[in-house]
Amino acid sequence: MEPVPAPILRIQAADFDVAAEIDRLSQARADVGAIVTFTGICRAEEGRLAALELEHYPGMAEAEIGRIAGEAVRRWELSGLTVIHRIGLVKPGQNIVLVAAGSVHRQAAFEAASFVMDFLKSRAPFWKREHLNDGTTGDWVEARDADEDRIRGWAVTKD
Amino acid sequence: MEPVPAPILRIQAADFDVAAEIDRLSQARADVGAIVTFTGICRAEEGRLAALELEHYPGMAEAEIGRIAGEAVRRWELSGLTVIHRIGLVKPGQNIVLVAAGSVHRQAAFEAASFVMDFLKSRAPFWKREHLNDGTTGDWVEARDADEDRIRGWAVTKD
Amino acid sequence: MASDVKLVYFAWVRERIGKAEEDIDLPAEVSTVAQLLVFLRERGEEYRNALARPEVIRVAIDHEHVDHGHSIAGAREIALFPPMTGG
Amino acid sequence: MASDVKLVYFAWVRERIGKAEEDIDLPAEVSTVAQLLVFLRERGEEYRNALARPEVIRVAIDHEHVDHGHSIAGAREIALFPPMTGG
Numbered sequence: 001m002e003p004v005p006a007p008i009l010r011i012q013a014a015d016f017d018v019a020a021e022i023d024r025l026s027q028a029r030a031d032v033g034a035i036v037t038f039t040g041i042c043r044a045e046e047g048r049l050a051a052l053e054l055e056h057y058p059g060m061a062e063a064e065i066g067r068i069a070g071e072a073v074r075r076w077e078l079s080g081l082t083v084i085h086r087i088g089l090v091k092p093g094q095n096i097v098l099v100a101a102g103s104v105h106r107q108a109a110f111e112a113a114s115f116v117m118d119f120l121k122s123r124a125p126f127w128k129r130e131h132l133n134d135g136t137t138g139d140w141v142e143a144r145d146a147d148e149d150r151i152r153g154w155a156v157t158k159d
Numbered sequence: 160m161e162p163v164p165a166p167i168l169r170i171q172a173a174d175f176d177v178a179a180e181i182d183r184l185s186q187a188r189a190d191v192g193a194i195v196t197f198t199g200i201c202r203a204e205e206g207r208l209a210a211l212e213l214e215h216y217p218g219m220a221e222a223e224i225g226r227i228a229g230e231a232v233r234r235w236e237l238s239g240l241t242v243i244h245r246i247g248l249v250k251p252g253q254n255i256v257l258v259a260a261g262s263v264h265r266q267a268a269f270e271a272a273s274f275v276m277d278f279l280k281s282r283a284p285f286w287k288r289e290h291l292n293d294g295t296t297g298d299w300v301e302a303r304d305a306d307e308d309r310i311r312g313w314a315v316t317k318d
Numbered sequence: 319m320a321s322d323v324k325l326v327y328f329a330w331v332r333e334r335i336g337k338a339e340e341d342i343d344l345p346a347e348v349s350t351v352a353q354l355l356v357f358l359r360e361r362g363e364e365y366r367n368a369l370a371r372p373e374v375i376r377v378a379i380d381h382e383h384v385d386h387g388h389s390i391a392g393a394r395e396i397a398l399f400p401p402m403t404g405g
Numbered sequence: 406m407a408s409d410v411k412l413v414y415f416a417w418v419r420e421r422i423g424k425a426e427e428d429i430d431l432p433a434e435v436s437t438v439a440q441l442l443v444f445l446r447e448r449g450e451e452y453r454n455a456l457a458r459p460e461v462i463r464v465a466i467d468h469e470h471v472d473h474g475h476s477i478a479g480a481r482e483i484a485l486f487p488p489m490t491g492g
Binding site: 018026031032035036038039046047092093104106107109 | 178185186189192195196198199200201203204206252263
């Protein structure tokens with residue numbers, strides 16, 4: 001295998017370009033056979049929602065995403081890994097997060113992207129608050145138990 | 160849930176535009192929260208390869224992809240599903256196949272995309288032959304036992 | 319009672335047999351996929367060469383996968399091909 | 406021996422306490438995360454309100470997740486926040 005390029009990890013207010021990120025991964029090495037992307041999108045929540053506000057813990061968010069990406073690169077043979085998480089206000093239909101994993105074989109790309117998303121959800125210090133269409137600020141989004149359960153699933157696989 | 164749009168299934172010689180296919184899925188419904196894409200890319204095979212030639216069984220290829228997509232839509236709550244498989248000559252670095260699955264939640268999108276890829280690999284009637292850089296026509300690509308094993312994995316889950 | 323069926327071949331099965339398709343009259347005693355493969359191997363060296371290892375030959379009847387024990391009764395189109403390598 | 410540490414708060418923990426961060430002198434007997442949460446709840450109603458259910462409060466020391474039994478010795482920055490909802 002050719003050397004693994006360092007993961008690309010970004011936290012930014014601006015939107016991202018999925019096609020450009022896929023191109024970057026596919027051009028990075030000549031042996032990339034599979035690229036899996038996960039794009040997380042702000043849902044309209046039946047028309048209630050004006051926007052999601054994404055708060056993060058500066059410094060720790062970067063460190064934690066780095067740890068998650070590092071673990072993924074150790075576990076799977078990846079040709080590249082990109083993680084982009086937006087902060088600030090995101091409107092329904094707009095992108096929130098991108099995980100893109102490239103590999104020689106498809107299974108590594110699928111598993112690594114799924115792993116990174118599971119840990120981003122439950123370990124990376126980001127919080128979502130709803131801004132409603134009636135002009136009020138709504139509730140903080142509640143964490144789902146199912147997300148925490150998925151983290152435990154990966155830990156078991158690891159042992 | 161809003162109604163599920165019919166899967167988009169295409170077999171074509173032309174390349175596809177991943178970003179356009181993601182946009183189509185994300186715009187199809189207001190409750191799409193997750194889109195997973197798999198892009199299969201022609202590998203350079205250490206510089207030996209000039210192109211892959213993709214042969215298919217017209218009629219059955221469409222029917223089989225339709226059956227696979229139909230099974231995915233029955234198993235998971237998807238907001239949309241797109242499968243595009245290229246035929247003819249594909250050069251190293253170029254796209255071969257795209258599977259894109261949209262859903263309210265990420266796990267359904269990941270699992271459906273992985274399921275469709277596994278069945279495309281082992282059940283859809285396509286065959287790859289190598290064209291080499293020295294101008295000769297190389298071997299037909301051999302099927303991997305690991306691919307057949309993955310099909311059985313899904314069948315067990317189903318029962 | 320003989321039956322007329324269209325056979326189609328793909329990838330290296332097609333190359334070794336030397337044709338992409340043919341119409342063939344099958345004798346009545348050829349009633350399963352496995353029996354069809356035996357019958358075809360008796361048609362000549364190119365068939366023996368293509369179908370030497372019947373266990374690797376995949377078969378579809380009228381665009382649906384079938385196993386080698388499957389009946390071919392009523393088939394209009396029977397396809398023979400190697401394991402698929404798409405995706 | 407009292408120690409000086411920076412506390413940072415996020416999301417509804419920040420809102421309920423009414424500030425994003427503060428420097429605080431911790432008495433020597435406050436040596437674990439759990440003890441820190443008890444200590445903070447005694448500082449006033451806004452803290453009691455924010456930390457009423459300590460089991461849902463997540464804690465990081467110097468940018469790394471820790472559980473409630475973890476020592477806070479040597480910590481420079483301790484963060485308190487609700488379960489994360491990114492991604």
